[in-house]
Amino acid sequence: MPACKAFTWGKGVPDALKLSGVRAGYGATVVLEDVDFSLAEQGSLAVLGRNGVGKTTLLATIMGLTTFQAGRIEYAGKTIERLEVHERARLGIGYVPQTRDIFPSLSVEENLLVAARPGRWSRDRVFDLFPRLAERRSHMGNQISGGEQQMLSIGRALMGDPALLLLDEPLEGLAPIIVDSLLAAIQRLTQVESLTVVLVEQSARLALEMTQEALVLNRGRITHRGASSELLADPKLLSSLIVSG
Amino acid sequence: MKHPVGYGADARLRWTEWLPWVVAVAVFFLLPEYLSLGARVLTYILFALSLDLVLGYAGIVTLGHAAFFGTGAYVAGILAAKLGVTDPVIQLLASAAAAALLGLATGAVILRTHGLAQLMLTLAVAAVCLEIANKATALTGGADGLSGVSVAAIFGQFKFDMYGRTAYLWCLLLVFTGWWLVRRVIYSPFGATLTGIRENSVRMHSIGAPVYQRLLTVYTLSAAMAGTAGALLTQTNQFVGLNVLGFEPSGEILVMLILGGVGRLYGAFVGPLLFLIAQDYLARQFPEYWYFGIGLILVLVVLFARGGILGISDAIIARMGRKS
Numbered sequence: 150m151p152a153c154k155a156f157t158w159g160k161g162v163p164d165a166l167k168l169s170g171v172r173a174g175y176g177a178t179v180v181l182e183d184v185d186f187s188l189a190e191q192g193s194l195a196v197l198g199r200n201g202v203g204k205t206t207l208l209a210t211i212m213g214l215t216t217f218q219a220g221r222i223e224y225a226g227k228t229i230e231r232l233e234v235h236e237r238a239r240l241g242i243g244y245v246p247q248t249r250d251i252f253p254s255l256s257v258e259e260n261l262l263v264a265a266r267p268g269r270w271s272r273d274r275v276f277d278l279f280p281r282l283a284e285r286r287s288h289m290g291n292q293i294s295g296g297e298q299q300m301l302s303i304g305r306a307l308m309g310d311p312a313l314l315l316l317d318e319p320l321e322g323l324a325p326i327i328v329d330s331l332l333a334a335i336q337r338l339t340q341v342e343s344l345t346v347v348l349v350e351q352s353a354r355l356a357l358e359m360t361q362e363a364l365v366l367n368r369g370r371i372t373h374r375g376a377s378s379e380l381l382a383d384p385k386l387l388s389s390l391i392v393s394g
Numbered sequence: 395m396k397h398p399v400g401y402g403a404d405a406r407l408r409w410t411e412w413l414p415w416v417v418a419v420a421v422f423f424l425l426p427e428y429l430s431l432g433a434r435v436l437t438y439i440l441f442a443l444s445l446d447l448v449l450g451y452a453g454i455v456t457l458g459h460a461a462f463f464g465t466g467a468y469v470a471g472i473l474a475a476k477l478g479v480t481d482p483v484i485q486l487l488a489s490a491a492a493a494a495l496l497g498l499a500t501g502a503v504i505l506r507t508h509g510l511a512q513l514m515l516t517l518a519v520a521a522v523c524l525e526i527a528n529k530a531t532a533l534t535g536g537a538d539g540l541s542g543v544s545v546a547a548i549f550g551q552f553k554f555d556m557y558g559r560t561a562y563l564w565c566l567l568l569v570f571t572g573w574w575l576v577r578r579v580i581y582s583p584f585g586a587t588l589t590g591i592r593e594n595s596v597r598m599h600s601i602g603a604p605v606y607q608r609l610l611t612v613y614t615l616s617a618a619m620a621g622t623a624g625a626l627l628t629q630t631n632q633f634v635g636l637n638v639l640g641f642e643p644s645g646e647i648l649v650m651l652i653l654g655g656v657g658r659l660y661g662a663f664v665g666p667l668l669f670l671i672a673q674d675y676l677a678r679q680f681p682e683y684w685y686f687g688i689g690l691i692l693v694l695v696v697l698f699a700r701g702g703i704l705g706i707s708d709a710i711i712a713r714m715g716r717k718s
Binding site: 212214233234235238239244246250252253254255259262263264265266305306308309 | 583586587589590592593594596597598599600601602603604605
């Protein structure tokens with residue numbers, strides 16, 4: 150496994166997110182070890198790796214949902230590793246979990262409104278991004294399809310007016326037509342809405358197509374960092390990193 | 395497809411929501427001999443509403459809600475019997491404030507825990523309150539109870555009469571206020587947040603909701619309502635005994651709410667009504683075994699109607715809707 154130095158993308162642009170020497174996990178179990186990287190404002194980063202290498206844990210750690218053991222996490226110039234989860238959300242970090250976690254007893258509209266905070270995003274703007282949610286606005290959270298739940302999970306995160314969006318496998322298990330719709334929405338978020346995005350995705354090709362930069366995790370450590378386009382152009386390297394990684 | 399309660403639901407009053415109030419007013423005119431029982435039922439409806447707010451909507455399981463009910467009862471009693479404060483409105487406000495303060499102080503600790511630890515802490519708070527009331531005989535009368543509670547005319551106009559008419563209407567007014575307040579809460583963004591916390595508190599944290607503060611707020615509000623219900627009991631009985639504190643009243647109000655239907659707003663109306671009427675009837679028919687009847691009803695509800703009595707009616711309405 151090659152040793153990697155601390156790395157910053159988008160030189161000249163202020164960092165939105167910076168992790169230094171992060172060690173974290175669940176209770177006494179360490180999952181992430183010595184994780185260093187920075188991500189510039191309005192940048193997009195794909196996090197790749199096999200199952201169980203710590204991709205979800207990385208996002209959960211940034212959000213404050215794991216046991217933080219050592220290191221430093223900075224967001225928009227502020228040290229956040231000791232902040233409560235809701236304080237990080239209020240600073241502008243939006244989290245879309247793999248499990249979606251839609252509130253079943255709330256309607257689609259309520260699921261959005263419970264997360265609403267003043268800012269650029271409103272219910273109507275989310276409905277504009279995902280017109281299908283507008284059609285389902287009065288349905289309960291457990292009465293909508295998996296794809297609609299994923300749209301709702303992203304929309305709910307946007308209602309908190311985030312500048313950084315953490316997306317954990319948003320395309321997993323969805324029909325191709327829904328995947329296309331979500332990909333278009335994520336591209337709009339990165340290119341038009343200028344959000345900084347960290348994307349964990351099993352499909353490396355899709356993730357690399359949507360992002361500027363990529364990192365590969367293996368056993369909780371970063372084993373590769375670089376431009377997404379480079380990895381996309383070198384399938385052998387990508388395959389060796391993910392398979393061996 | 396609209397759902398019955400919540401922030402995005404239609405908050406306008408449906409005609410069925412007027413039914414409890416029509417029935418309550420009809421009872422006043424048609425069943426004057428049952429007004430004392432009616433006042434007791436209304437008091438417990440207010441108590442059950444307060445419990446529904448924390449258990450049904452916020453998902454806080456408690457076996458110690460009588461701590462607030464009893465505190466309210468004793469504060470009203472001590473004010474009347476020991477300090478000569480006989481104005482019923484002042485008694486209610488003081489009781490609500492004292493219970494809210496207790497809710498805030500104990501909730502600050504209890505709500506940092508979860509599951510079994512939280513349940514045990516709620517039980518412990520009620521047990522400690524019971525023991526304090528038992529030992530502080532100079533103030534509370536201890537095991538003998540606190541008698542000599544006098545209550546002045548409401549607003550200087552309406553005296554509590556021996557037929558229970560004033561007490562009934564006073565309780566009805568306060569239950570209506572409590573119902574209106576709880577309804578406003580559950581149809582508000584705050585209410586939707588509580589539902590979110592009950593269903594997934596971690597996710598609510600992640601979308602920026604200060605979960606602990608929200609829970610503490612609703613716990614304090616609920617404690618104030620329970621304290622008001624306790625004060626009402628003191629005012630209508632003009633006596634306070636240790637039976638308002640501890641595990642038994644906490645368990646009973648939980649049973650009443652489960653019978654009616656948890657988290658359904660009107661379950662807090664149906665449960666106490668059914669429980670107290672059954673208790674009244676069974677205690678007269680079978681003085682030694684009346685609790686057997688209550689237990690049997692509870693077993694049947696838990697086995698066949700998880701949503702309580704209102705759950706059964708909802709299922710019937712849903713089935714009729716599907717057929718039509």
